[in-house]
Amino acid sequence: MSLFNFNRPSDYVDAAREMADSGRPTLARLLAEEAADRTQDPHEAARILAEFPARTLRKEN
Template sequence: MQTFNRPSDYVDAAREMAATGHPTLARLLAEEAADRTANPDDKARILAEFPGRSLRQEG
């Protein structure tokens, strides 16, 4: 069972989704990882690894 306690957990899941042909899920997981990351450079690196526009629906 996958646990999501750290940003790296979300990045690992994003890589898995990308590898299995689910780029949209990968991007959403990457965005969540970036949100949970304090360092702006790390945030940018995470999002650059999973390019695309955000599909989040903020409400």
């Protein structure tokens, strides 16, 4: 695995892609959700989440 510097949403997306490629879809989804949370554009956030369709483990309050 590469070392990542998580400063931007794209850093989370890059890590999510690497996790997906290595067979870790749940971790990829969690990283994608973090990227989406840090993205101001709601359309871009939706696109990010659509790229990683594994179900979420987040619990909403």
